[in-house]
Amino acid sequence: MTLVPIHLYLILGAILFTIGCIGVLVRRNVIVIFMSIELMLNAVNLVFVAFSRHLQSTEGQVTVFFVMTVAAAEAAVGLAIIIAAFRNRETVNADELNFLRW
Amino acid sequence: MHAAATPVQFLWLIPLLPALGVLFNVFIGPRTGRAAVNFVSPAVVGVAFTVACYAFSRVLGLPHGGALLQDIYPWITAGTVQVHVAFRIDALSGVMILIVTGVGFLIHVYSTGYMHGDTDYARFFAYLNLFTFAMLILVMADSLPLMFVGWEGVGVCSYLLIGFWYDKEANAIAGKKAFVVNRIGDAGFVLGLFLIFWNLGPGPHSLSFTEIAAHAKDIPLGTVTVITLLLFVGATGKSAQLPLYVWLPDAMAGPTPVSALIHAATMVTAGVYMIARLNFLYILSPTTMAVVATIGAVTALFAATIGLMQNDIKKVLAYSTISQLGYMFLGVGVGAFGSGIFHLMTHAFFKGLLFLGSGSVIHGMSGEQDMQKMGGLRSYMPITFWTFFAGTIAIAGFPPFAAFFSKDAILGAAFGSPYGSWWLWTLGLIAAGLTSFYMFRLLFLTFFGECRVDEHAKHHLHESPASMTMPLIVLAILSLTGGWIGLPEHWLWGDRFGEFLAPTVGGAPVSEHMTAGTEYLLMGASVLVAAVGLGVAYLFYLVQPGLPALLAWKAKAAYNLIFNKYYVDELYELLFVRPAVALSNFLWRAVDAEVIEGVVNGTASVVNANGSLWRRLQTGNVQHYAISMLLGAMMILGYYALR
Numbered sequence: 028m029t030l031v032p033i034h035l036y037l038i039l040g041a042i043l044f045t046i047g048c049i050g051v052l053v054r055r056n057v058i059v060i061f062m063s064i065e066l067m068l069n070a071v072n073l074v075f076v077a078f079s080r081h082l083q084s085t086e087g088q089v090t091v092f093f094v095m096t097v098a099a100a101e102a103a104v105g106l107a108i109i110i111a112a113f114r115n116r117e118t119v120n121a122d123e124l125n126f127l128r129w
Numbered sequence: 130m131h132a133a134a135t136p137v138q139f140l141w142l143i144p145l146l147p148a149l150g151v152l153f154n155v156f157i158g159p160r161t162g163r164a165a166v167n168f169v170s171p172a173v174v175g176v177a178f179t180v181a182c183y184a185f186s187r188v189l190g191l192p193h194g195g196a197l198l199q200d201i202y203p204w205i206t207a208g209t210v211q212v213h214v215a216f217r218i219d220a221l222s223g224v225m226i227l228i229v230t231g232v233g234f235l236i237h238v239y240s241t242g243y244m245h246g247d248t249d250y251a252r253f254f255a256y257l258n259l260f261t262f263a264m265l266i267l268v269m270a271d272s273l274p275l276m277f278v279g280w281e282g283v284g285v286c287s288y289l290l291i292g293f294w295y296d297k298e299a300n301a302i303a304g305k306k307a308f309v310v311n312r313i314g315d316a317g318f319v320l321g322l323f324l325i326f327w328n329l330g331p332g333p334h335s336l337s338f339t340e341i342a343a344h345a346k347d348i349p350l351g352t353v354t355v356i357t358l359l360l361f362v363g364a365t366g367k368s369a370q371l372p373l374y375v376w377l378p379d380a381m382a383g384p385t386p387v388s389a390l391i392h393a394a395t396m397v398t399a400g401v402y403m404i405a406r407l408n409f410l411y412i413l414s415p416t417t418m419a420v421v422a423t424i425g426a427v428t429a430l431f432a433a434t435i436g437l438m439q440n441d442i443k444k445v446l447a448y449s450t451i452s453q454l455g456y457m458f459l460g461v462g463v464g465a466f467g468s469g470i471f472h473l474m475t476h477a478f479f480k481g482l483l484f485l486g487s488g489s490v491i492h493g494m495s496g497e498q499d500m501q502k503m504g505g506l507r508s509y510m511p512i513t514f515w516t517f518f519a520g521t522i523a524i525a526g527f528p529p530f531a532a533f534f535s536k537d538a539i540l541g542a543a544f545g546s547p548y549g550s551w552w553l554w555t556l557g558l559i560a561a562g563l564t565s566f567y568m569f570r571l572l573f574l575t576f577f578g579e580c581r582v583d584e585h586a587k588h589h590l591h592e593s594p595a596s597m598t599m600p601l602i603v604l605a606i607l608s609l610t611g612g613w614i615g616l617p618e619h620w621l622w623g624d625r626f627g628e629f630l631a632p633t634v635g636g637a638p639v640s641e642h643m644t645a646g647t648e649y650l651l652m653g654a655s656v657l658v659a660a661v662g663l664g665v666a667y668l669f670y671l672v673q674p675g676l677p678a679l680l681a682w683k684a685k686a687a688y689n690l691i692f693n694k695y696y697v698d699e700l701y702e703l704l705f706v707r708p709a710v711a712l713s714n715f716l717w718r719a720v721d722a723e724v725i726e727g728v729v730n731g732t733a734s735v736v737n738a739n740g741s742l743w744r745r746l747q748t749g750n751v752q753h754y755a756i757s758m759l760l761g762a763m764m765i766l767g768y769y770a771l772r
Contacts, residue, residue, distance in 0.1 A: 125750045128748055
């Protein structure tokens with residue numbers, strides 16, 4: 028079995044992170060923005076695991092578990108907030124959810 | 130002030146009782162109704178009078194010149210200042226507490242009748258009791274700072290009571306005028322107090338009168354003159370002397386019992402009391418003594434001339450009070466401190482009586498104060514008339530009634546004391562003649578002649594109730610007999626009052642310079658001018674009622690000058706009030722409204738503008754925040770990457 032060189036993992040992670048980042052910035056649907064954030068988190072996770080393997084160290088994998096736990100909690104809280112906001116405003120459009128301002 | 134004071138423990142009761150009356154009238158009185166207030170308010174002063182009598186009897190029992198002292202607690206302890214709240218009762222303050230609580234009690238009783246129609250009687254009695262409390266602090270204080278507390282306290286009460294009927298603007302303005310004019314005087318008092326402290330030398334100072342007396346001789350003469358003159362400025366304010374007398378005539382806006390108690394019998398005499406109390410300081414400076422005597426004599430004459438032409442019954446008495454206070458200052462100014470206090474006491478009797486009598490007239494006349502609308506009241510109000518008559522002959526100086534002895538003691542001293550001179554005596558003598566004239570004018574216009582009362586008031590015309598006439602009768606008896614405790618030397622029992630006060634108030638020897646013949650001559654002269662005053666008043670207002678108008682027409686310029694009170698109010702208005710108002714207006718419109726508000730509002734609007742600008746960043750859109758986070762992160766990364 029040939030080893031996949033590390034730079035391919037890093038490139039894939041960078042691509043995924045950029046997609047997620049653009050998704051957060053340009054999409055209007057809050058749920059899509061939310062999924063884009065998950066994508067960014069997982070891009071980072073991928074890089075962590077790749078380096079873990081490359082450096083023969085388990086620390087990266089441990090960090091990934093933490094990130095996944097936090098991501099699960101974040102998903103629960105975030106979705107709850109989105110539902111609450113939807114009930115109030117009948118919308119999940121980020122442009123219209125701008126009531127925390129001057 | 131030479132013998133050591135005897136410590137006692139009961140003196141605090143005397144001011145405490147009126148203070149309790151204040152608490153009652155403030156917290157309980159408005160709810161209990163009239164009867165309880167009518168009972169408690171005079172009662173506390175009456176009990177205080179009883180305690181004062183006991184204190185006075187204790188002073189009489191002490192060796193000559195002795196004093197009672199109660200040190201209550203250390204009041205101010207700061208650096209070298211260690212002032213105690215302590216009360217001293219000696220001959221001088223003993224006489225004063227008897228006057229304050231005794232005459233005060235009678236006037237409280239009178240007020241229960243006079244104020245019976247007023248809805249705010251609890252407030253009135255609260256003020257009246259508070260005044261009694263403050264006045265007692267003033268006279269009982271053992272130190273100058275504590276005296277100043279009482280001094281200010283009575284000023285506040287005076288202000289509150291002048292403006293008692295505050296819903297009429299004129300009354301509020303009169304109260305304000307009294308307060309402002311007194312402030313001017315009090316500034317002098319405070320400066321004098323500071324200057325005394327400054328010159329006492331090192332060491333802790335209690336500023337008690339004993340301490341000041343002990344150090345008085347160490348103060349340089351020039352400084353003593355400045356100190357005493359500054360304190361005298363305070364006295365001219367409080368005791369309505371030239372040039373600060375202007376508030377007293379206006380103070381007649383207050384209820385008449387207030388005029389009797391505060392603006393005749395007690396508060397306005399505080400200046401005389403203060404000088405008598407600090408006699409050891411005043412006697413050191415011949416300059417100050419001359420100033421005090423001159424101001425006193427000139428004020429006595431000046432105010433008496435204004436009193437000649439007033440038509441308001443209370444205004445006549447107000448100018449009369451200023452004039453009589455002038456006598457007291459003449460007395461203390463020529464070193465006859467005892468005689469000044471003697472006249473203070475008899476004046477408290479007869480002027481208290483005259484004011485209460487005028488109050489009784491006003492009460493009967495349904496509020497009318499113009500003497501031209503009175504006349505012939507003698508038959509309608511017999512008790513008021515007879516007591517008023519007693520007060521009039523007492524103030525006019527006919528023997529053997531009160532003012533004959535007290536005024537003659539002062540005039541004799543003005544003539545014979547080393548500080549006196551013949552022209553001070555002449556001024557006093559002319560004023561005595563005028564006093565007799567304007568008082569009998571008042572008496573004739575009010576009680577004699579035809580009745581000029583209008584029909585409506587005539588219908589209500591009645592003698593006052595017993596609560597008002599009883600104090601009148603007591604004061605009438607005191608006015609007639611009160612002078613007998615201070616007879617001239619070698620008459621019967623002699624000058625008991627003067628001998629009693631002498632060790633406390635010291636003063637210059639008077640009669641050594643005069644033969645008995647001179648003394649009788651002076652006495653004869655003052656009786657003569659009093660008789661002339663009576664005669665002229667009789668001629669002008671009963672025999673030939675057209676004569677005053679004719680005279681006024683003949684000497685129009687002089688008449689107008691005096692009738693308009695020498696235009697002093699107008700002059701002050703022009704010289705002081707207008708510039709002060711203009712300056713205040715400038716400070717208000719230019720400095721306050723423009724500069725100060727400009728700075729304050731400017732600061733606020735700069736912050737405001739800044740906020741309006743930067744709040745645009747706060748769009749509420751999460752994605753804008755995300756972009757700025759991204760840009761920020763990229764900038765940080767770029768910084769580290771490119772550096």
